[in-house]
Amino acid sequence: MIDFDLSPNVGYALLGILGLLVVASLFALVLGRIRRDKDYSELRLRIRTWWVIVLLFGAAIALTPIFAIALLGFVSFLAYKEYVTLIPTRRADHRVLFWSYVAIPLQYYWVADAWYGMFIIFIPVYCFLLLPARMVLIGETDGFIRAAGTLHWGLMTTVFSLSHTAYLLALPAAGNPVAGGDGLLLYLLLLTQLNDVAQYVWGKTFGRHKVVPKVSPKKTVEGLIGGILTTAAVAVAVAPFLTPLTRLESLGAGLLIGVSGFLGDISVSAVKRDLGIKDSGNTLPGHGGILDRVDSLTFAAPLFFHFVYYLHY
């Protein structure tokens, strides 16, 4: 038996997001009609992929938490797989890589089980120690520290960090009477993705001064500040419906998500630049790879989680 468990506020928020997508689709359609000289197929593809993401997540959130936890676990898997494909790995580490994948279902099992103590140390402590131990037992010392370091960085960002999104669903419902864990997750996802779009739009419109030209030449100070302020404004406006945050706290959450989203974004850019590639993959048409889509979340998810956890749980 599949139960629907959807608080009214989360339902309205999902409808609101669908509304935004309808507006975006119409906008792209009209733009395509007016400016026939320009090619908007990339934009259309991007919006179509957004539809798939929103419908999939909307459905998962509307069902019992286990569906959303499983879906987020699957996103971690796709992101980690992309990472493993991109980084240089040693052939000797074949078995180590295999075991590193086993960490993904385990980490999300701790989430589903709401076993906070294990969830918070499993990758930073156990995987951090055991995977290099397995490497040492194989006996290849050439490039050992690089292999152990790159592997752990990948697990920390794509699995440990991202799994904080799922743990929002495992938090006790009493902490957020207005919308529960679903509300917090939706709040975080909405704001990080909005932040990406807002920084892009502000940067495209007013961008003059580059922030980190060596890492990400298209990022500008204007885009960054405009994006963060937009995110903060929406964070304050939406917080009463989806979160237990006070007005001041929600302003803090908005700024935190804005800044950390930016840092996550440029960190993944730095990884790609280091490896000499543009997109992390082609899993999401119009967006590049999964890593390109969840880059901001890798920083924003754990920081937002602990912000809320400290204040309200």
Next chain:
Amino acid sequence: MVWLLRLLFWILIARPLVLVVLGLNVRNPERLPLRGPAIVVANHNSHMDAFVLMSLFPLKRLAQLRPVAAADYFLKNPLLAWFTLEIVNMIPIERPGGGRKLKRDIDPLQECTEALERGEILVVFPEGTRGDTEALGKFKGGVARLKEQFPDAPVVPVYLQGLGRVLPKGEIAFVPRIVDVFVGAPVSWTGRRADFTAAMEQAVKDLAAQAPQRRW
């Protein structure tokens, strides 16, 4: 009944494994021959290679797809033989030095010839072995003999990158990675078998040169 098992195997196991657990990044998929008779030739590093190549085709072509593989390896026990012959729909081929007695009076390529006559699509690894991980071995001459008999059947070269690190020879641990697939233009008949084999090998090498260089 066996066609149903075969279909279920592809829908529930092989395709999800290749398309979701691994994930493919295919360049020039439109160059694949959708109709037989045709031959797809690729480099060989892993047992997953055949599943990846067969997943490139639409499901309705499944009945026409015939991977060609070593009889001495795949027919060595009854269960494996049943799986490869019935479910994977493989054409077994005798390798010299494979340890099995070769019948002198029968052409080892006879089943391949019959399949091409029926308009099927052969999937062949001309190296004849998975060999050393991620190294391209010397191509063998069977495909050239088939091409000589079927001049109109296109021979399409494919380069697979990454599978030697998904499930290399001698490993049982499966490591998911996104696999790069490069499809080349058909290799045209050169008039001589040896030249054709060399041209085929060169075509796969050229595709390999397009692939992103991996460090370490």
